[in-house]
Amino acid sequence: MTQAAPPKIRIRGLKKSFGTKTVLAGVDLDIYPGESVVVIGGSGTGKSVLLKCILGLLEADGGSIEIDGEEVVGLRGRRREEINRSCGMLFQGSALFDSLPVLENVAFGLLARKEIDRKEADATALRTLAQVGLDASVAGHFPSQLSGGMQKRVALARALATSPNIIFFDEPTTGLDPIMADIINNLIVKTTRDLGATALSITHDMASARKIAHRIAMLYQGRIIWAGAVAEIDDVDDARVNQFIHGRAEGPIQMTVEV
Amino acid sequence: MGALQALGRFTLGFIGRTGRLVLFAGSGVAHCVRPPFYWRNIVRQLIEIGYFSLPVVGLTAIFTGMVLALQSYTGFARFSAEGAVAKVVAISITRELGPVLAGLMVAGRIGAAMAAEIGTMRVTEQIDALTTLSTNPKKYLVAPRLIAGIIVLPLLVLVANVIGIFGGYLVSVFKLGFNPATYLQSTVAALTTEDVVSGLVKAAVFGFLITLMGCYHGYHSKGGAQGVGRATTNAVVSASILILCFDYILTELFFAK
Numbered sequence: 001m002t003q004a005a006p007p008k009i010r011i012r013g014l015k016k017s018f019g020t021k022t023v024l025a026g027v028d029l030d031i032y033p034g035e036s037v038v039v040i041g042g043s044g045t046g047k048s049v050l051l052k053c054i055l056g057l058l059e060a061d062g063g064s065i066e067i068d069g070e071e072v073v074g075l076r077g078r079r080r081e082e083i084n085r086s087c088g089m090l091f092q093g094s095a096l097f098d099s100l101p102v103l104e105n106v107a108f109g110l111l112a113r114k115e116i117d118r119k120e121a122d123a124t125a126l127r128t129l130a131q132v133g134l135d136a137s138v139a140g141h142f143p144s145q146l147s148g149g150m151q152k153r154v155a156l157a158r159a160l161a162t163s164p165n166i167i168f169f170d171e172p173t174t175g176l177d178p179i180m181a182d183i184i185n186n187l188i189v190k191t192t193r194d195l196g197a198t199a200l201s202i203t204h205d206m207a208s209a210r211k212i213a214h215r216i217a218m219l220y221q222g223r224i225i226w227a228g229a230v231a232e233i234d235d236v237d238d239a240r241v242n243q244f245i246h247g248r249a250e251g252p253i254q255m256t257v258e259v
Numbered sequence: 260m261g262a263l264q265a266l267g268r269f270t271l272g273f274i275g276r277t278g279r280l281v282l283f284a285g286s287g288v289a290h291c292v293r294p295p296f297y298w299r300n301i302v303r304q305l306i307e308i309g310y311f312s313l314p315v316v317g318l319t320a321i322f323t324g325m326v327l328a329l330q331s332y333t334g335f336a337r338f339s340a341e342g343a344v345a346k347v348v349a350i351s352i353t354r355e356l357g358p359v360l361a362g363l364m365v366a367g368r369i370g371a372a373m374a375a376e377i378g379t380m381r382v383t384e385q386i387d388a389l390t391t392l393s394t395n396p397k398k399y400l401v402a403p404r405l406i407a408g409i410i411v412l413p414l415l416v417l418v419a420n421v422i423g424i425f426g427g428y429l430v431s432v433f434k435l436g437f438n439p440a441t442y443l444q445s446t447v448a449a450l451t452t453e454d455v456v457s458g459l460v461k462a463a464v465f466g467f468l469i470t471l472m473g474c475y476h477g478y479h480s481k482g483g484a485q486g487v488g489r490a491t492t493n494a495v496v497s498a499s500i501l502i503l504c505f506d507y508i509l510t511e512l513f514f515a516k
Contacts, residue, residue, distance in 0.1 A: 057387050081393045088391075095388040098379075109392040114295075158392075 006069060008033045008166060008198040009054065014063035015222075016049055023049050025222030026063065036192060036199040038213035040206070040244065042253065045219050047202035048092070051168050054200070055089060056080050067166070085113060088159035088197075092171040094151040096143035102129070102154050103139035109162040128157040131194075132187055149180035153187070160191050167192055169201035173208045185211040206245050218244065220253070283475050290395070290402040297403050304407030308369050308470075309415060315368060316361045320419035323356050324348060324426025332435050344437070345445035348427035353454045354514075357419045358412075359506055362465035365412065366498040370473040373404060374494035377477025378487035386478070401478070404470040412466030413459040420458065457513040464509060465502050472498035 007030040014027040023046035031037045041047050052058040053073075054065055060073050067083055075083065088109075096105050106125035110116060116124070126136055132153040143151055152172070159167055172188060173181035185208050192199045203209055209216055210230055217227035218241050226241050233245060243251030331347045377400055380386050389396045424446060431437040473494045480490035 052387070055387075055391055057390060081395075084391055085393050089388070091384045091388060093383055095384040097385055097388070108394075112393045162392075 005033050007031055007066075008035075008068065009200065010064070010066040010069075011050075011054070012064045014050070014053060014065060015061045016046070016053055016058065017061055022222055024053070024060075024063075027219070027222070027224055029217055029224055029227065031198055031200055033198055034196060036189075036201070036212055036214045037217060038201045038203060038209040038215075039217050039219050039224075040202075040204060040209055041219035042204060042244065042255065046222060047219055048170055050219065051089075051170055051200070051202060055084065055087065055168065085162070086165050088162060088164035088167040090152075090155050090159045090167070090169045090172055092174055094143070094148075094155035096151055096155055096158070098143055101140050101142055102134075102146070105143065105154060106157045106161050109158065113162070125157070125161055128161045129154070131160065131191060132157045133183075149176055149183070152176065152180075152184055156184070156187060156191070160195065163195060164197060165195070166198045166200070167195075169199065169203075169212075171203055171205075172201060172212075173203065173205050178207075181205070181208060182211070188212050206247070220244075279479075280475055283478070284471055286397055287401045287405050287471065287474065290398040291406050293398075295398070297399055300399065300403035301406050304403050305411050307372075308365065308404075308407050308466075309411035312365050312368055312415060313418065315364050316415050316419050317422050319360050319364050320352070320357065320423035321426035321429075323360055324352060324423035324428075325430045327351055327356070327423075328427035328430040328435070332431070341435075342445070344431055344435075345427070345442045346449035348431075349424055349446045349449045350454055352423035352427070353420050353450060353458045355458075355506075355510075357423055358416045358458045358461040358465060359502065361416050361419045361462065362412065362469065362502045363499055365415065365466075366469045366472075366502060367495055369408075370469045370494040370498045371491045373470065373473025374477040374480070374490045375487055377474060378480035378490040381478060381480050382483055382487060396478075401474045404474055405467060408466035408470030409463050410466070412462040412469070416458055416462035420455070453513070457509070460513075461506060461509050464505055468501045468505060469498045472501065 009029075009031040011027055011029040014024050015022075016024040027050060029037070029039075039047050039050065049058060053060045054067075056072065056075065063073065065072050067086075070083070072080070072083060096102075097108065100108070103122060103125050106128055107118070107121040110121040110124055111118065126139060129135070129139065134150065134153055134157065138146065138150065138154075143154065146154065156172075169188060172184055176184060188199070188201075189212055199212070201209075201212055210233075213230050215227060215229055216233055217224045219225075220240055226236055226238055228236070233241070236242065239252050243253050249255075327348050328344055331344045332341055335341050335343055335347075377386075380400070386396045386400070389399055428439070428442055428446075431442050432439045476490040476494040476497070477487075480486045482489075
């Protein structure tokens, strides 16, 4: 990773509201080539919305998102598809296609590009499954036949199969036991390093953030309130960041609990 | 002022929803005629809508034909017009009851299943996953269902017509004592190409409406399991109402002199 190079993803003043509720109120963030950035923040602070705006799944209300120097806010059609081809995404709930077996799930993105035939796509899918620690015996299973951890691995394989140069991870360890969460974290670190990819993850799991990030940014009330290297986060002089990383109920961040 | 506001809000909401549906339909149709085509999905939907709906459509048709024969006979007996039973059964089934009842049965079975499947894909982010894998969700999910609905409903109605007329034949011959050969001759003589073709055109339109409503409500579902349940109900109700509404419009176009 290098910060001398121009950012791989450059976000400026990104805004997104749903009705009267403002979720992103002007997000500024740079992610450099080969870097792994983790955005942390409480539930409902707009972390997933940020990822979806970058991928074009949601349309931003204002601001700018540049990927490799190209503005992608408002971009649609074939050019948007071309940009998405350089990206991989691991969804929070895995989002595997129920109606397709594991092998076809992993090969899906490869076949969608129409650059290789099914035989070659299947071979690549099997190689990628092996990278995430799954052997060919699961290839014919349907997602519903797999455990949550295995589904996460298949989803990771699907995100990696097309060798993307940007990978997004949405809450990669949510719902997993601590051991499986650590296995997934290790796989994320290893596979993104092997690919030389740029990674943007969102999580509220601090153990996961410390493991996979080069830099951490904290999203609060629609803005990035702090960004810095992982090693610096314990020395931050910001009560909101401190409250979040130590998981304390008392502090400036007040969660509304409706009974 | 409150009532006026409510009326205005309802009107704007209705226009907005109609506009969204028309845009969705236009985009779905555009994807039906522009490559790439997902042939495997189209074949899967043809089997799902056509083959697996055969039992329910067949049973509906045979009992409808039987009841129609019985009712016509008892009704026409008052005017000594029992001889018209074969004609009434054939024309009613081919023009009206075959397409409408098959449409309503398929709307209940397929419209609900489609809305539930696509709705679940929406709330579990599978539709978003399609987009991130460079696949247009409408082309992959909606277009194959629309194509299959338009192709397979007329075929189902053709089968329903034959079974329905056969149901009328069974009751007329074995219960009411009609001569089999005379009954069949009357049936063939009564039917015109226009009767059959108008029914098949209606079926194609109904096939489009059923799959469109299933896809539209599923695609726009939100709010987890409750949202999927709501989408399923809306798909069946709206498809059924549209079938009856378009049935009148098409009948007016075909037969109003």
